[in-house]
Amino acid sequence: MSNLTINTSDQFEFTFSKEAEKEIILILKKYPPERKASAVMPLLDLAQREAGGWLPITALEAVAQKVGLAYMRVLEIASFYTMYNLNPVGKWHLQICGTTPCWLRGSDDILKAIYDTLQIKPNETSKNGDFTLTPVECLGACVNAPILQVNDDFYEDLNYDTTKKLIESLKKGTKRKVGSAKNRKSDPENGATVLLSIKGKKNA
Amino acid sequence: MIKLTVDDKEIEVEEGCTVLQACEIAGVEIPRFCYHDRLSIAGNCRMCLVEVKPGPPKPQASCALPATNGQIISTNSKMVHDARKGVMEFLLINHPLDCPICDQGGECDLQDQAMSFGSDKTRFLENKRAVEEKSMGPLIKTNMTRCIHCTRCVRFSTEVAGVNDLGALGRGESMEITTYLEKSIDSELSACVIDLCPVGALTSKPYAFNARPWELSHTETVDVMDAIGSNIRVDTKGNQVLRVLPRLNEDINEEWISDKTRYAIDGLKNQRLDKPYVRNENGSLEEADWDTAFNKIKDNIDKIKPNEIACLLGDLVDVEAAYAAKVLFQKLNVDNIDCRIDGAEIGEHGRAGYIFNSQINGIDEADALLIFGSNPRLEAPVLNARIRKRYLQGNFPISLIGENNNLTYSVNYLGSKSIDIEKLRDKKNKVYKTLMDAERPMIIVGMGALTDDSSQALLYELRELAEVFGVIKKDWNGFNVLHTSAGRTGALDVGCLPSKKGLSAKQIFSESENSSLSFIWLIGVDNKEVLNLKKPFVVYQGHHGDVGAHVADVILPGAAYTEKNCTYVNTEGRPQFLKQAVFPPGEAKEDWKILRAFSDYVNCKLPFDSLDSLREKIYSDFPHFEDINIIKKSKLSKFGRKGKINDFEMKSPITNFYKTCSISRASETMSLCNEKLNSKIAAE
Numbered sequence: 001m002s003n004l005t006i007n008t009s010d011q012f013e014f015t016f017s018k019e020a021e022k023e024i025i026l027i028l029k030k031y032p033p034e035r036k037a038s039a040v041m042p043l044l045d046l047a048q049r050e051a052g053g054w055l056p057i058t059a060l061e062a063v064a065q066k067v068g069l070a071y072m073r074v075l076e077i078a079s080f081y082t083m084y085n086l087n088p089v090g091k092w093h094l095q096i097c098g099t100t101p102c103w104l105r106g107s108d109d110i111l112k113a114i115y116d117t118l119q120i121k122p123n124e125t126s127k128n129g130d131f132t133l134t135p136v137e138c139l140g141a142c143v144n145a146p147i148l149q150v151n152d153d154f155y156e157d158l159n160y161d162t163t164k165k166l167i168e169s170l171k172k173g174t175k176r177k178v179g180s181a182k183n184r185k186s187d188p189e190n191g192a193t194v195l196l197s198i199k200g201k202k203n204a
Numbered sequence: 205m206i207k208l209t210v211d212d213k214e215i216e217v218e219e220g221c222t223v224l225q226a227c228e229i230a231g232v233e234i235p236r237f238c239y240h241d242r243l244s245i246a247g248n249c250r251m252c253l254v255e256v257k258p259g260p261p262k263p264q265a266s267c268a269l270p271a272t273n274g275q276i277i278s279t280n281s282k283m284v285h286d287a288r289k290g291v292m293e294f295l296l297i298n299h300p301l302d303c304p305i306c307d308q309g310g311e312c313d314l315q316d317q318a319m320s321f322g323s324d325k326t327r328f329l330e331n332k333r334a335v336e337e338k339s340m341g342p343l344i345k346t347n348m349t350r351c352i353h354c355t356r357c358v359r360f361s362t363e364v365a366g367v368n369d370l371g372a373l374g375r376g377e378s379m380e381i382t383t384y385l386e387k388s389i390d391s392e393l394s395a396c397v398i399d400l401c402p403v404g405a406l407t408s409k410p411y412a413f414n415a416r417p418w419e420l421s422h423t424e425t426v427d428v429m430d431a432i433g434s435n436i437r438v439d440t441k442g443n444q445v446l447r448v449l450p451r452l453n454e455d456i457n458e459e460w461i462s463d464k465t466r467y468a469i470d471g472l473k474n475q476r477l478d479k480p481y482v483r484n485e486n487g488s489l490e491e492a493d494w495d496t497a498f499n500k501i502k503d504n505i506d507k508i509k510p511n512e513i514a515c516l517l518g519d520l521v522d523v524e525a526a527y528a529a530k531v532l533f534q535k536l537n538v539d540n541i542d543c544r545i546d547g548a549e550i551g552e553h554g555r556a557g558y559i560f561n562s563q564i565n566g567i568d569e570a571d572a573l574l575i576f577g578s579n580p581r582l583e584a585p586v587l588n589a590r591i592r593k594r595y596l597q598g599n600f601p602i603s604l605i606g607e608n609n610n611l612t613y614s615v616n617y618l619g620s621k622s623i624d625i626e627k628l629r630d631k632k633n634k635v636y637k638t639l640m641d642a643e644r645p646m647i648i649v650g651m652g653a654l655t656d657d658s659s660q661a662l663l664y665e666l667r668e669l670a671e672v673f674g675v676i677k678k679d680w681n682g683f684n685v686l687h688t689s690a691g692r693t694g695a696l697d698v699g700c701l702p703s704k705k706g707l708s709a710k711q712i713f714s715e716s717e718n719s720s721l722s723f724i725w726l727i728g729v730d731n732k733e734v735l736n737l738k739k740p741f742v743v744y745q746g747h748h749g750d751v752g753a754h755v756a757d758v759i760l761p762g763a764a765y766t767e768k769n770c771t772y773v774n775t776e777g778r779p780q781f782l783k784q785a786v787f788p789p790g791e792a793k794e795d796w797k798i799l800r801a802f803s804d805y806v807n808c809k810l811p812f813d814s815l816d817s818l819r820e821k822i823y824s825d826f827p828h829f830e831d832i833n834i835i836k837k838s839k840l841s842k843f844g845r846k847g848k849i850n851d852f853e854m855k856s857p858i859t860n861f862y863k864t865c866s867i868s869r870a871s872e873t874m875s876l877c878n879e880k881l882n883s884k885i886a887a888e
Binding site: 004006008057070071072073075076079080 | 375383384
């Protein structure tokens, strides 16, 4: 079965806020006037933030009118890119990377921790509507795999326990420190094992 | 010119050619799904892979690769064979094996090419994907699981039809072709996507599960739903017309036809007149035989003088019938004969004043356009697509005086009133400059401008302006009249106009109560004004029980356009033959035969007994009919009459695209389209 789902209900009213309107003027200035259609991507992102993490059809139409594109063209763009959500998401949008490096480093444990704390599986939203779990492909931070993206922030080097703690604090509405749970930078976890000669600068 | 080698054959092609086009010129057929001559290049099906040297050592998509000097192209190497086989295997991964229940079966590009280039077994054991059906209105049936994402339909609707309703949502395996929020496609050409679809994803809804292509007989004929005379192929099974498909004609319709052309045919089955009827003393119509009907008419005609008789010819009357009617009523000394039943003030001053002088393919050469009192999108959708095609090429300013509707291209709007013609004389106006600067400017005048009492004056003024702007000059005549009815040009050509003493159709309709008219013969006249004809004795000759038949005292059943061999002249003045595809129902006959048979009753025997002898007569009187499909250049005559132009709103006679003639009014499919349109208007 194809898994394309779009919430086409027009019940959600959408208008850009005053601040957003100012922002739109700044964004449109970046493009030549006859090519303002190019601004569709940043405007969709802005609209998604305005509408609470997702794009109702009314928001898509508002963006289409701003950039002078047909509604269908904007819907095509919004449905092509995975970072635009076409269905409502919770206050905390959890995006779990399951691509090979994260999976090898224990992304399944993160899923389990999320299920144990929130009782949600991939593509589900928690009962109170606060959390939505979405499986995604590589988030581009494999060095500190596994990764869980919460809204705009990356939480790295997670395991079952640290994920549980993260969810618990999100439930209380407090954010934990963004980045590696093991407090490391993007270097090998147990020290370098290859290219040691370069490290010692002997033959460099 | 570029020289290159295709399969060891050296050829020369023009610059700007693609490799695929070069291969076609060399006579090598390249399989393809997404590539289409008249659409932009997408390059996404990968079926047209060929081996090209010099170049990377891998197969290349020939549709998107420009031909260059010295290329060596192989279309038959092992690499190409393997590549095609591989592409076909991928295409078939998610394509269902439902050919036995698919309407495309037997005329399916995927089926044919899978036979030629595919493997005979599958290596794919996983689940196939399934896609929900989409709702695309009453004409297009969808089965999106079969879609191979060639995007021809999307490109057609955005580029040719000019509506952004179709699109591809999602990506990868989740990609789906659909309309915006599953509304129907808002175009008069929407059903062309069915022809374009290389698989069975978009098929014809009214034709669903009706027949297999090999069961059908084909008749190559011409359409009469609008005045441009699109070339069509009528597919029949037994004595039933099952579908209409477009036929390629670069000069007229390219390869598109309107939805009405394609789907009004089910109206040929409904409300048909299949027997003569005569109104009895109780005022109700009673079945009769031909002899009774003719005698009844004769009794009425014998009692009266010729100036009490009138004959009107409707929108769908063919040249043969018009000629026969003209000769018959001339013999009866009748002055009141007219084919301009919408009251158009044209035809009196030479042919150049009522035809599309530049021809339809002249649109491709024009460099500025003024549309005057016409809505080409509804009056001739295929012609409108041609204007849009020219518009997209750029450097084609279009101005509009008339109803301000969405014509699928942007226009300089000058107003909707007839007196807005004065603005064209205003040298400060932008439109004046664009028309003056143009090398080959064009004017399209519609019936919205030509049906007023002062239209002759309007026509005169347009003729003057045409001279000013250089629309009419030695090597270019861009003065075009766009008709709305298929039979009009032909009837004007054979001179079905009132003589000087005679009454025009407009006078007959408006003054029938007071005038001395006591007998009117209607040939396929079905406009509302007919209901005014309460006083005179009315003979209705035609094929549908529409408005005209309701007021008739005698009904003579005629043949519709798929049921007769006849000639129609399109708005360009191009005579075209229509061929008989099926037999008329019951006792219905060709219109000229009815008139010929009746002529015996009034002792005015018409001098022809067969279609050939009738045509010989026509050719001797009007030699330009002899060259079929060829347009005789018309003399640059003066037309129109100087006078005062009334101030009136120029409204296109077509307000409802789906219901314009007796056939489309009887069509259930057109009614469904109409409902859809009405509910859309109500929603807005």
